[in-house]
Amino acid sequence: MSVTAALLSVRNVETWYGPVCAIRGVSLEVAAGRIVAVLGANGAGKTTLLNTIAGVIDPFKGVIEYRGAPIQRRDPDAIARLGLTLVPEGRRVFPFLTVAENLAMGTFARRAGAARKGDRDGIAADRERIYGWFPRLKERAAQHAGLLSGGEQQMLAIGRAMMARPDLLLLDEPSLGLSPLLTREIFSIVTRINAETGMTILLVEQNARAALEHAHDGYIMELGRIVAADTCAALMQKDDVREFYLGMGASAGADGRKRRWKRTKTWR
Amino acid sequence: MQVLQLAINGVSVGAIYALVALGLTLTYKATEVLNFAHGDVLMLAAFIGWGLIVGWHWPFWLALPATLALVGIAAYGLERGVMRRIAGQPQFAGVMLTIGLAFMIRGAVSMGFGPESRKFETPFSGHTTHLGPVVVADLNLAIIGAVLAVTAALFVFLTRTRLGVAIQAASQDQLAAYLSGIRVKRLNSLVWGLAGALAALAGMLLSPITLVDISLWFVLLKSLAALVLGGFGSAPGAIVGGLLIGLIESFAGVYAPGAIKDVVAYIVLIVVLVVWPRGLLGEAHGRRV
Ligand SMILES: Nc1ncnc2c1ncn2[C@@H]1O[C@H](COP(=O)(O)OP(=O)(O)OP(=O)(O)O)[C@@H](O)[C@H]1O
Numbered sequence: 001m002s003v004t005a006a007l008l009s010v011r012n013v014e015t016w017y018g019p020v021c022a023i024r025g026v027s028l029e030v031a032a033g034r035i036v037a038v039l040g041a042n043g044a045g046k047t048t049l050l051n052t053i054a055g056v057i058d059p060f061k062g063v064i065e066y067r068g069a070p071i072q073r074r075d076p077d078a079i080a081r082l083g084l085t086l087v088p089e090g091r092r093v094f095p096f097l098t099v100a101e102n103l104a105m106g107t108f109a110r111r112a113g114a115a116r117k118g119d120r121d122g123i124a125a126d127r128e129r130i131y132g133w134f135p136r137l138k139e140r141a142a143q144h145a146g147l148l149s150g151g152e153q154q155m156l157a158i159g160r161a162m163m164a165r166p167d168l169l170l171l172d173e174p175s176l177g178l179s180p181l182l183t184r185e186i187f188s189i190v191t192r193i194n195a196e197t198g199m200t201i202l203l204v205e206q207n208a209r210a211a212l213e214h215a216h217d218g219y220i221m222e223l224g225r226i227v228a229a230d231t232c233a234a235l236m237q238k239d240d241v242r243e244f245y246l247g248m249g250a251s252a253g254a255d256g257r258k259r260r261w262k263r264t265k266t267w268r
Numbered sequence: 269m270q271v272l273q274l275a276i277n278g279v280s281v282g283a284i285y286a287l288v289a290l291g292l293t294l295t296y297k298a299t300e301v302l303n304f305a306h307g308d309v310l311m312l313a314a315f316i317g318w319g320l321i322v323g324w325h326w327p328f329w330l331a332l333p334a335t336l337a338l339v340g341i342a343a344y345g346l347e348r349g350v351m352r353r354i355a356g357q358p359q360f361a362g363v364m365l366t367i368g369l370a371f372m373i374r375g376a377v378s379m380g381f382g383p384e385s386r387k388f389e390t391p392f393s394g395h396t397t398h399l400g401p402v403v404v405a406d407l408n409l410a411i412i413g414a415v416l417a418v419t420a421a422l423f424v425f426l427t428r429t430r431l432g433v434a435i436q437a438a439s440q441d442q443l444a445a446y447l448s449g450i451r452v453k454r455l456n457s458l459v460w461g462l463a464g465a466l467a468a469l470a471g472m473l474l475s476p477i478t479l480v481d482i483s484l485w486f487v488l489l490k491s492l493a494a495l496v497l498g499g500f501g502s503a504p505g506a507i508v509g510g511l512l513i514g515l516i517e518s519f520a521g522v523y524a525p526g527a528i529k530d531v532v533a534y535i536v537l538i539v540v541l542v543v544w545p546r547g548l549l550g551e552a553h554g555r556r557v
């Protein structure tokens with residue numbers, strides 16, 4: 001999909017939960033500096049894919065290469081310290097730590113290159129930058145994270161991940177449970193982070209429209225397999241994508257209205 | 269005056285229970301394992317201390333840190349080598365494993381040292397201090413002072429240092445801690461080591477009052493009562509519960525008939541579990557053991 005060498009390359013990965021095969025031979029590539037979206041219905045295996053990449057679950061087979069070196073079956077904290085940070089589904093902030101303490105926990109994954117000990121200034125600067133993106137976090141810096149609203153917790157989870165200064169940020173449904181307004185806000189900040197820092201982002205979304213509008217490349221997953229891969233612009237032109245994911249019923253004939261209603265309902 | 273006297277005795281024994289209960293809470297929150305070998309670790313530490321002081325003629329002030337370090341390192345190794353293997357298993361596995369370990373420690377000590385009780389001297393033994401009208405054994409003052417200092421240090425460590433806050437983070441959401449790059453496995457070992465050292469301190473403070481004896485592991489049961497009374501899973505609750513159980517025992521020894529003193533902690537345990545399972549400072553949505 002891109003001429004530059006891939007930052008992340010997933011090849012033929014298969015992941016099982018006991019007897020259940022959740023992803024069956026998935027391959028994808030994420031080129032440095034891109035925003036890549038993975039779309040798919042509930043249960044398609046998107047979360048499983050991100051968790052497998054981040055080391056939360058071990059793949060049964062396949063290769064996951066990050067910066068050209070295999071990382072599968074390593075502990076998730078070791079993978080995080082390589083500069084690959086996952087913001088998991090459902091945010092998972094530390095509820096009884098303050099907002100500021102939550103952000104500070106993100107610094108454990110800063111790489112040795114970022115000089116952990118003598119990096120006070122760098123950490124403070126990063127924190128201020130995150131407060132700049134999410135002013136609401138600054139107002140609530142001394143408050144327990146468990147008392148934040150869902151949207152604020154999502155901001156905190158992204159902020160905590162950013163404190164690690166990752167090279168590759170994985171976001172699992174950043175818009176989960178957020179209002180359309182807040183979803184747009186989160187996506188515009190994700191785009192801004194990518195533009196300002198050049199950080200590579202791989203995200204999973206239910207909100208296909210927002211994802212396709214903001215990402216560069218897209219993959220579509222169904223039942224544990226990748227069924228389409230292209231740039232987002234190209235994906236948005238495809239009839240089935242328009243129909244199933246954007247609810248636009250491109251191939252609508254006389255009965256288009258009715259079909260669209262039915263399909264969007266099942267695919268929601 | 270007798271009331272004050274009893275209160276001070278109660279608080280000093282209660283401080284020991286609090287220390288033991290605090291260690292149990294720390295490991296439970298970090299690894300979700302209620303360590304039933306904790307009392308035997310305490311007992312083992314008392315025997316090690318005795319061996320160093322009486323057997324090898326080490327001065328108390330050298331034997332104390334040596335025992336704490338030795339037991340702390342052993343507990344670190346225990347988590348790393350054994351407990352880690354059952355991570356993710358149902359809680360029952362942890363209960364059975366630590367009960368097994370408890371019996372192994374008990375058996376090893378009774379084979380190695382024999383059944384008779386012993387004692388060692390501390391710099392405080394046999395001295396008393398007059399606090400107004402009350403005469404207090406220096407040993408009791410040393411216990412209260414040591415427990416106060418250690419709890420304060422622990423509090424500062426857990427709330428003010430990067431590592432301490434990371435320990436809290438890992439106990440609140442282990443997966444999120446892993447994903448933040450925190451070395452959760454190493455921290456868990458560290459918490460076990462810390463709890464082991466706390467148990468060793470409790471053993472070195474308690475055995476001069478009682479004796480160095482296999483039955484020291486019974487402190488575990490008293491501390492479980494303290495945990496239930498204070499609210500399971502709450503560190504402040506462990507401290508309050510420990511002090512209260514110490515006080516209750518102390519007063520029961522004088523004002524209650526016969527052998528009530530020896531069982532009053534268990535009576536409290538059962539009554540609290542039945543009528544008030546959350547305990548004094550338990551979390552509102554806390555799990556029940
Ligand atoms: N812990 C688990 N144990 C067993 N099966 C699981 C587990 N987690 C997920 N699955 C199964 O794996 C499949 C993929 O789940 P996954 O959570 O990856 O889907 P998803 O695409 O993230 O869905 P959603 O959009 O609802 O978050 C589903 O069929 C699900 O039932």
Ligand SMILES: [Mg+2]
Pocket residue numbers: 046047048089173
């Ligand atoms: Mg999911």
